[in-house]
Amino acid sequence: MKLYDWLLRVYPASFRNEYGGEMRPLFGRRLQGAKGAAVVGLWLSTVAEVFVNAAAVHFDLFKQDASYTVRGLRRSPAFAITAILILTLGIGATTAAFSVTDFVLIRPLPFREPDRLVMLLETTPGYVGMELSAPNYRDWKGAATSFESLSIYTTSAATMTGGTEPRRLNGATSSAELLVTLGVAPTIGRSFTADDEREGAARVVLLSYRLWQTEFGGDADIVGRTLVFDDAPVTVVGVMPREFHFPRSDVLFWRPARFTARDYQESERTNNRFYGIGRLKPGVTVERAQTEMSLIAAQSERQHPRENKDTGAFVYPLRDEVSQRSRLLLLALTGAAGCVLLIACANLANLLLARALGRRRELAVRTAIGAGRERLVRQLMTESLLLAVVGGALGIAVAVAAVPLLAQLVPADLPISATPTVDLRVLAVAAALSVATGIVFGMAPVLRAGGSPDLDGLREGARAGGGRKESLRSTLVVIEIAASVALLVSTGLLIRALLTVQEVDPGFRPDGVLMLQTELPLPAYRRVVTREAFYTRVIGEATALPGVTSAAFISFMPMSSFRGGMWPVSVKGDSDEASGIRSANNVAAIRYVTPGFFRTLGIPLKRGRDIGPGDSRDRPFAAVVSESFVNRYFPGQDPIGRHFTFAYAEREIVGVAANVKFRGLERTSEPQVYLSSQQVGDGEITFYVPKSLGIRTSGDPAALAPAVRDIIRRADPRLPITDVQTLPDLVERETASRSVQVRVLAAFAAVAFVLAAVGIHGLLSFTVSQRTTEIGVRIALGAQRRDILSMVLLRGVMLSLAGVVPGVLLAYAAGRSMEALLAGVHPADALTLTSAVGLSVLMTIVGTVAPTLRALRVDPIAALRTE
């Protein structure tokens, strides 16, 4: 029978109390009647019966409570709407932020056993994480024992022709083993084989799922088809799975790297071209692999003391490819969402507490007419759970809608899709969050309301709300203020950082300049004369367009996709004279230009002259250098006419240009050297052949685009035209991720601010309404309205101060931890702190005004009559 009693506990207490006494003897009688095996049968059927019936009884109760709740909420729609809104915002913001963070930082990479994947790079003086050279890769791979497989890749691009218009595609070139290392196989077709790597092998390509779908409509017979990449035929051997993105989300094809004896020459040891990626053997740690590779690199340095001077190895988990900044940003986002959730929860708790207080009489009456405590608790829980479920469902809807907006926060240079998705785990967390919110904040008022048979409620009249409850609610408001101050300050700091970065002088005047990128494919444009004819024709026709003042070509525009190109500089007598060996201190960025480049981009020429049409092959090799170049190599001297060795030739400085932020607004750029497009051998240094066209106009640069496209198409219809954009857009993109960050954080801060304001206003209104009688009495006894005004206002100001102090401390801590995002703005930036604190105090005062005015209008007679 004990077991039966225990089984009865499955029923709700109210049902058990009502019928348990009769059910026991009924069961007892039946048990007595049963013999032998029938006893077991009876128990089994009883257990099943109890669970089925108990579930039904629970459900009946729930239906009752739910309909009671719905009726109750209909009577106070303001409460219901506010509560649901608060939950929606809180859960929506948290879920959206967590989805993106989870997608980028937490979710395992879409490869087989991703934890075993590591990056392998070289370290050279001044660069941690330099690409590997082909000879070093070959030697290191031969010596290493930590890896199950080791491969290399690099990003590349190709122009695909044969369609309606030439298309420039981003892709990757890799060793054949790459897909083995990653543990991914093509969806259709085959992987690369070692044969594909051999010199003279047929050229093959693997397509991305996206390219297959968009360019070829998912053609099932794509394998074996021949495409034209950079004027040469390539055979499609397969299509990669939809979720395969490597090394970046914008890569559309993969080609095997092909090595020849030339790639392994000693001189190639400083040609750092490839990223290494390896799969560790089972049980090998990243640290062990690092130790081994360091030893191998040291040995390699002894064998090649010149080329591998100060060259080490660097091994780190593939997972860490997410840059420190992206990581910080996502953590800041999660922190902001946490603040919003905290504020939302505090608000909700306050709301439910006030409601429970307002319902004390109702609860007391229900207790008096026989509702057990359990029934009341259950009723209140049902109410808050119902609110939480509705709010949670809406919140999840908000999150699903918001996640695509937050997609801009996902860095493009990661091996994951560019659009995050809300997955089941995140949804589960969100649902758990809603339910937990419901239970916790449903319980809080219950514990206070139902803690003891609350008959006081009947006697107490309108003067509900004692000191302890008041102080709990004040604490909640203080938490809200603190969290919103922290958010306001963080947002303010990021806004300041954005402004700081936007004020950085790029070194050129972007307004009125249109740029575009083309390709001058080899071998057609191998010869300098061929290229010069193209430049002369295009620039001539472009400058003839109305409004155009100048036009010029350069290897790569500042701040465009390629920002590197560091070559060693040798100056006779310089302490770091390097004779072709690169160190941190002797490099400069190489750029070839056509005449008029400085005028076109509005880069001030500080001394000397521009590269001119006369700087031809048979003339001394001329160079325009940046001021930073002069400061490094010829400090305090007249640089004009001085010589240095750079890019296999001796150069003479003919002019000095202002520094340009080639690497972007937020990074230090190396010294720059501009060379004449004519002064290079046929087929030499072709990577830096000028292919970027800039055109300055007095009108709207964007309007020029069609005419310029026509000009290039007439000059050579096979050339792809890409990256058509105005320079202001290019520069703006530098701060685009910051703008997005600021906008997202500002949205969170605004939500938090509004929530906190609602909370404060609600609390003060409630307090004032609770004190109506007291205020009436005071006025009746002759208190001045001014005294009452200052009494209520003082309370508001005290509350806001109590919240501001911890808020500022929290904000400072947050600011310190995201210093890397602040572009030099101090975490305790006075202007930001003052504005945030001022805003919070203002919010409190505004929130106090309405209740205060209401307090002042209290008619003493009416206030007393309510007693």
Next chain:
Amino acid sequence: MDEIAKEAAGLLPLPPATFHILLALADEDRHGYAIIQEVAARTGGELTLSAGTLYRSIQRMLEQGLLVETRDRPAPEDDDERRRYYRITALGTAVAKAEARRLTQLVKMARAAGFAPGKA
């Protein structure tokens, strides 16, 4: 159609346990155990309600107004302090009749289709 009939129609179809309990209470007020015995007797031992099913049904039927607890007790020698007696209400009777009509219709249809013995 009067109020009671309308309300009764809203409760159809009845769960089998509810219908049996109504039938058991048709002629006299009974307590829980007696209801179980009566149902078992009427069905020839085919249906023995479990305690849980019985009281869950009773709770719901009380809420729906099909039953009331009665204060009239039988002669003291037959009574047991712990026992509560239940009486069918007017609504309960109406619902039982309505359910019986519904079942009769069903049987008629089954006959017409040749699924049940008797005249078509």
